[in-house]
Amino acid sequence: MKRTKNHETHPGMQHHETQVDAMDRILAAEEEMVPSSGFVSAVMERVREEAAAPAPIPFPWKRAVPGLVLVAGVLGWGAWAAVRFAWPALHGFAHSSPQIPVTAMPALEEAGWVVLALAVSLASWMLSMRLVRRSGML
Amino acid sequence: MEVERVLAGDTEAFEGIVRRWQGPLVNMAWRYCRDRARAEEMAQEAFVRAWRGLAGWRRESSFSTWLFALAANAYRSELKRFPAVVVPLEEIAEPASPANQYEAAAEQRRHEAVRRAVLALPLRYREPVVLYYFHEMDVGAAARTMGLPEGTVKARLARGRELLRKRFPHLNETGAPGASAALRTGGEALR
Numbered sequence: 001m002k003r004t005k006n007h008e009t010h011p012g013m014q015h016h017e018t019q020v021d022a023m024d025r026i027l028a029a030e031e032e033m034v035p036s037s038g039f040v041s042a043v044m045e046r047v048r049e050e051a052a053a054p055a056p057i058p059f060p061w062k063r064a065v066p067g068l069v070l071v072a073g074v075l076g077w078g079a080w081a082a083v084r085f086a087w088p089a090l091h092g093f094a095h096s097s098p099q100i101p102v103t104a105m106p107a108l109e110e111a112g113w114v115v116l117a118l119a120v121s122l123a124s125w126m127l128s129m130r131l132v133r134r135s136g137m138l
Numbered sequence: 139m140e141v142e143r144v145l146a147g148d149t150e151a152f153e154g155i156v157r158r159w160q161g162p163l164v165n166m167a168w169r170y171c172r173d174r175a176r177a178e179e180m181a182q183e184a185f186v187r188a189w190r191g192l193a194g195w196r197r198e199s200s201f202s203t204w205l206f207a208l209a210a211n212a213y214r215s216e217l218k219r220f221p222a223v224v225v226p227l228e229e230i231a232e233p234a235s236p237a238n239q240y241e242a243a244a245e246q247r248r249h250e251a252v253r254r255a256v257l258a259l260p261l262r263y264r265e266p267v268v269l270y271y272f273h274e275m276d277v278g279a280a281a282r283t284m285g286l287p288e289g290t291v292k293a294r295l296a297r298g299r300e301l302l303r304k305r306f307p308h309l310n311e312t313g314a315p316g317a318s319a320a321l322r323t324g325g326e327a328l329r
Contacts (some may be wrong), residue, residue, distance in 0.1 A: 023302060026231045027256065028270045029321045035164040039178055050186060051149045102268045134219075 075118070080109035141201065142194055156185055159202075163209050164242040169268045170213045171222040172257060180216050198315040199282065201290045210269065214261075222257055253306055257299075263298030 085107025140158075143151035163184055165179035188208055195204045256267050264279055270291075273279035281291040 022270075023252065023299065026252045026273065028275060030165075030169065030253065030271065031247075032161075033165050033168045033174065033177070035160045035181070036180060039160055039164070039182070040153060040156050042178075043160075043182050044150075044153050046182065046186050047149060047152055047189045050189065093237075104246070 003138075020093050035067040078110075078117075082107070082114050141192060141195070144189070152189055157187070159185075160203075165204070166206070166209055166272050167213055167254075169272055170217060172254065173222065176222075180213050182210070183216065185211040187212050203279075203282050203288060206279075208286055210265070210283050214265070217261075252302065252306055255302055259298050259301055263294050263301060266295040267298040267302075270295055273309075 085104065089101055089104030090109060140151045141153040144155070160181065163181040164177055167180040169172065171177055171180065184205075188205055191208065195201065198208075209282070256264060257268060258264075265284060267281035269283050270277060277288055277292055277295065280295075281288040284291060302314070
């Protein structure tokens, strides 16, 4: 662990030679901390536990992929349908009438549901990720 | 080498690695949190992560570089989850100049205030400062540990030191002649 110190690489030290040296002296001369006597055994105990634990079950991609593809397809179709129905309505809204055409109402309603479903999915995913991070599994 | 033995399935060989690197990793953790018990917990977690990820060490860099980078990542994420208890930088008072019979104690308090002030720096400046001094003022080593370009680390280091200097404007009063010699002595005592 012996390393060569490079005193010439101090960034921004040109105008503060004395100050930098004082700060260096304080911060570099940190007292050495000796780990407690049980440290190695505590680490090894955890390592042995990890070694003895069964390997984590791999994510069942083969089974999940069809479902994921289906979900992605449904979402894609929903988004496409929402855009297809909502676009003329929005286009009409911008160009002619400030009122939403009656024919566009079901489409907008569908689009609203799609957006809501996406938002709920996103929120539940974010919540679960947060819980997993807090639990220390990630 | 112990790493080869561990990779070959000899879990007990990892003990040699822990014995060899426990001091540096605990000391590094101490500089991140300045809490002895927590430093050991953080170092323990870093070792467990090292054990899990040993197969991922690609040998493009030295083992120590890989281990320090892994430990720095572990400490960073641990401190994001549970930040170290720090006093805001602007609330850290600079102790009065030592000028009485309690000079040594006053000096000690001053040094401790400076070290604690490092923890109060924003993370982007704190980590380069911590690692720069941990690596005995080697910017390259600090940059490798952080996984950042040297230029970035130098810039952040300069900013961090500038913030510290603003907080402790009278530091130069204690640093004058012999500071460099003291620095050398202190630095060599590190490891």
